[in-house]
Amino acid sequence: MDKKLGITDLAKREERLAYTLLIPTFLILLIIAFYPLGSVFYSSLTNREFASAEPVKFIGLQNYSDLLSITIKELPPKLDDAGQPVIDEKTGEQVYERSIKILPREPRRYREVSQFSLLGKRYVIGATDRDFVRAIWDTLLFTVISVLLETLLGLGVALIVNTNFTGRGAMRAVMLVPWAIPTAVSSRMWQWMFGSTRTGLFNVIGQALGLSNGQTPFLTESAWQLPAMVAIDVWKTTPFMALLLLAGLQLIPSDLYEAADVDGAGKVRQFFSLTLPLLKPTLAVALIFRTLDALRVFDLFQIVLAQKRYSMASFTYYQLINNREMGYSSASSVVIFIMIFVFAIMYIRMLGGVEAE
Amino acid sequence: MKRWNLILALLLITSMLLSACGKPTPTATPAPATEEATTAPATEEKVTVTIAAGAVGQELELAKAAAQRYMDKHPNVTVKVLDTPDLVQDRLGLYLQFFQAKSSEVDIYQIDVIWPGDLAEHFVDLYQYPGAKELAAQNFPAIIKNNTVDGKLIGIPWFTDAGLLYYRTDLLKKYGYDAPPKTWDELHDMAKKIQDGERAAGNQDFWGYVWQGNAYEGLTCDALEWIDSNGGGTIVSPDKKITINNKYAAEALDMAAGWVGTISPEGVLGFAEEDARNMWQAGNAAFMRNWPYAYSLGNADDSAVKGKFDVVPLPAGRAGHGAATLGGWQLAVSKYSKHPDVAADVALFLASPEEQKIRAIQGSLNPTVMSLYQDPDVLKAVPFFGSLYDVFTNAVARPSTATAPKYNDVSTLFFKAVHSVLSGDTDAQTAMEELELDLQDLLGYESATPE
Numbered sequence: 015m016d017k018k019l020g021i022t023d024l025a026k027r028e029e030r031l032a033y034t035l036l037i038p039t040f041l042i043l044l045i046i047a048f049y050p051l052g053s054v055f056y057s058s059l060t061n062r063e064f065a066s067a068e069p070v071k072f073i074g075l076q077n078y079s080d081l082l083s084i085t086i087k088e089l090p091p092k093l094d095d096a097g098q099p100v101i102d103e104k105t106g107e108q109v110y111e112r113s114i115k116i117l118p119r120e121p122r123r124y125r126e127v128s129q130f131s132l133l134g135k136r137y138v139i140g141a142t143d144r145d146f147v148r149a150i151w152d153t154l155l156f157t158v159i160s161v162l163l164e165t166l167l168g169l170g171v172a173l174i175v176n177t178n179f180t181g182r183g184a185m186r187a188v189m190l191v192p193w194a195i196p197t198a199v200s201s202r203m204w205q206w207m208f209g210s211t212r213t214g215l216f217n218v219i220g221q222a223l224g225l226s227n228g229q230t231p232f233l234t235e236s237a238w239q240l241p242a243m244v245a246i247d248v249w250k251t252t253p254f255m256a257l258l259l260l261a262g263l264q265l266i267p268s269d270l271y272e273a274a275d276v277d278g279a280g281k282v283r284q285f286f287s288l289t290l291p292l293l294k295p296t297l298a299v300a301l302i303f304r305t306l307d308a309l310r311v312f313d314l315f316q317i318v319l320a321q322k323r324y325s326m327a328s329f330t331y332y333q334l335i336n337n338r339e340m341g342y343s344s345a346s347s348v349v350i351f352i353m354i355f356v357f358a359i360m361y362i363r364m365l366g367g368v369e370a371e
Numbered sequence: 372m373k374r375w376n377l378i379l380a381l382l383l384i385t386s387m388l389l390s391a392c393g394k395p396t397p398t399a400t401p402a403p404a405t406e407e408a409t410t411a412p413a414t415e416e417k418v419t420v421t422i423a424a425g426a427v428g429q430e431l432e433l434a435k436a437a438a439q440r441y442m443d444k445h446p447n448v449t450v451k452v453l454d455t456p457d458l459v460q461d462r463l464g465l466y467l468q469f470f471q472a473k474s475s476e477v478d479i480y481q482i483d484v485i486w487p488g489d490l491a492e493h494f495v496d497l498y499q500y501p502g503a504k505e506l507a508a509q510n511f512p513a514i515i516k517n518n519t520v521d522g523k524l525i526g527i528p529w530f531t532d533a534g535l536l537y538y539r540t541d542l543l544k545k546y547g548y549d550a551p552p553k554t555w556d557e558l559h560d561m562a563k564k565i566q567d568g569e570r571a572a573g574n575q576d577f578w579g580y581v582w583q584g585n586a587y588e589g590l591t592c593d594a595l596e597w598i599d600s601n602g603g604g605t606i607v608s609p610d611k612k613i614t615i616n617n618k619y620a621a622e623a624l625d626m627a628a629g630w631v632g633t634i635s636p637e638g639v640l641g642f643a644e645e646d647a648r649n650m651w652q653a654g655n656a657a658f659m660r661n662w663p664y665a666y667s668l669g670n671a672d673d674s675a676v677k678g679k680f681d682v683v684p685l686p687a688g689r690a691g692h693g694a695a696t697l698g699g700w701q702l703a704v705s706k707y708s709k710h711p712d713v714a715a716d717v718a719l720f721l722a723s724p725e726e727q728k729i730r731a732i733q734g735s736l737n738p739t740v741m742s743l744y745q746d747p748d749v750l751k752a753v754p755f756f757g758s759l760y761d762v763f764t765n766a767v768a769r770p771s772t773a774t775a776p777k778y779n780d781v782s783t784l785f786f787k788a789v790h791s792v793l794s795g796d797t798d799a800q801t802a803m804e805e806l807e808l809d810l811q812d813l814l815g816y817e818s819a820t821p822e
Binding site: 064065066067112114119123125211212228229230231233234235236320321322332336338339 | 460470493575585641787794
């Protein structure tokens with residue numbers, strides 16, 4: 015394409031100059047981005063141990079299959095000696111065979127992740143690394159719920175502080191406080207508020223309202239763990255979302271609203287027909303940021319839940335630092351990288367579509 | 372177009388913000404915090420040795436004072452003390468960075484009791500230096516055994532720790548008990564009775580027994596005590612057999628799971644040492660399992676239980692004797708040191724009975740030298756040390772040497788399995804069965820029943 019006839023020497027020289035000037039940038043990119051990424055990818059194909067003189071062996075995609083292998087098996091009903099299905103006396107429900115007997119052990123062992131019933135049959139999901147599979151699921155769930163809540167709340171906050179009222183400047187500053195607190199500090203703060211006895215704020219409130227006995231272990235009971243994580247994250251990053259959306263709102267010219275008023279459109283109609291479409295590009299950018307950030311959430315999980323429950327990033331951390339599995343943790347990093355990459359491409363497609371409109 | 376420029380600018384700014392505050396980068400090698408290298412290069416034989424030491428409580432202060440005493444005796448040696456992170460896992464992370472770089476920056480490392488096996492390849496054998504054999508013989512044999520890897524002495528014990536049962540003397544008396552519990556069953560009954568009584572008397576935050584139930588290394592220690600005291604072995608035996616899948620181990624875990632929500636708060640599954648101590652020190656628990664450090668803090672002026680408690684060895688299960696998990700710290704000399712001989716001499720000096728005595732008196736750090744538990748000066752300063760002697764002689768080591776270099780994986784699998792039993796997600800038998808298979812996959816050892 016470039017080799018069009020009639021291209022002048024000047025243009026060629028300029029092109030050469032442009033490439034020459036780009037060389038430093040490419041070199042820096044090569045050193046600070048591609049080299050580390052490449053070496054992580056390479057060590058993900060080995061059994062390298064962190065800080066050890068053990069010889070490093072190339073093991074191909076073994077780490078990846080250990081991380082990601084999943085199987086689903088049907089659990090047969092448990093039969094007693096007479097060949098009759100066993101019924102639990104207390105609940106009156108069918109008892110199934112224990113999953114440890116059903117899940118394959120060779121060549122690699124599968125551990126139970128969870129069970130579900132479908133069409134009257136019982137199935138068990140097994141994974142070679144159930145912690146990582148759970149971490150992926152938990153991180154995705156965390157990402158979707160927290161980003162959704164942050165977007166809705168952030169939009170609300172942005173709309174409020176975009177209107178005219180006295181003290182608006184102060185309000186905008188105050189709004190940013192949670193975002194300004196380092197995650198390590200806010201995580202600790204929330205950890206105390208979620209305290210499992212009446213030293214914790216939520217237990218005190220719960221007891222005052224008669225909802226609990228003041229001893230709810232929010233951070234150890236699995237049903238409460240993710241909601242707690244989402245609550246902390248929403249509290250912390252809603253201001254960020256609001257800030258981004260506020261910037262987008264301010265770009266919408268006010269005469270559009272005046273025209274809409276003249277045409278007799280109500281506030282709700284104005285919001286859906288004017289504000290939302292015009293805010294879409296900003297919204298897309300904000301969503302990219304929050305989603306990619308939420309997918310690699312580390313500090314929140316590492317500080318509050320530690321090894322009780324992992325996010326993908328905190329799983330990687332514990333594999334590297336505690337278990338010194340550098341190859342294995344590199345593989346899980348690459349998985350995180352690929353997932354984020356997929357999300358990024360999806361969003362950029364969306365964004366590109368918006369731009370074309 | 373203008374709009375897009377603005378958004379792009381915003382993008383740029385936020386991405387900078389994100390990378391600046393969103394993601395804390397792991398700390399690189401910290402600058403030596405103390406005692407800058409001597410400015411005047413003296414004679415050629417002048418040697419500098421650096422110790423990576425702990426800084427919990429008085430530790431750093433004591434280490435610096437000891438380094439000064441060494442330097443007074445050996446004017447040609449400069450001993451620098453490097454301040455390291457308080458959290459064990461962070462400290463390991465820092466050490467691993469030094470080892471990864473084969474750095475000679477640090478000569479002596481203060482290492483945890485569970486590390487000798489995992490880190491053995493980075494340390495010299497101390498037995499090859501004069502005085503090491505003699506000093507080792509004065510220490511508790513269990514601790515020396517833990518520091519011995521393939522016949523090499525990897526670390527010289529510096530101070531030690533073991534799990535203890537703290538109990539409220541005043542409450543035991545109030546409810547008609549004249550002695551602390553000898554067995555877990557007794558503990559349960561006493562805890563229940565005291566808890567019911569105290570709650571009826573108006574303290575609804577009162578619990579019978581607090582311990583460490585969070586999913587972390589501390590739970591490995593606690594659970595090992597329950598299991599070993601019930602004759603269930605030590606997860607992996609010293610002769611490299613996987614012994615965890617047995618009915619005594621499962622029985623011990625079921626027992627502990629039964630405490631949760633009855634004599635221990637449900638939140639105990641999120642408790643580490645300090646959570647347990649806070650509850651105990653506020654006067655809201657009848658019994659506590661903790662390390663010796665809680666003793667002096669419990670007797671501080673701001674403590675609600677000052678003078679109202681005492682410590683005893685942990686209760687016994689089926690095995691007939693209690694078990695206390697061994698903790699503590701050793702000094703090890705780096706293989707990458709430029710002066711391993713001088714470093715070894717410094718390490719042996721710091722771990723000598725004289726130095727340990729000073730540390731015991733000034734910092735109430737438990738000596739590893741047996742004779743110091745009968746030393747009148749030590750007993751005068753910290754009276755409860757006398758009763759610890761038996762605890763340390765009966766202490767049970769975590770299987771860190773037998774499972775090296777995979778101890779951390781083993782411990783993680785173990786405490787996660789135990790945690791799932793305690794929280795009621797699985798039953799003890801299934802959890803131990805799965806753990807056995809996991810350990811077989813991980814270690815390749817055979818299974819056996821504990822002796």
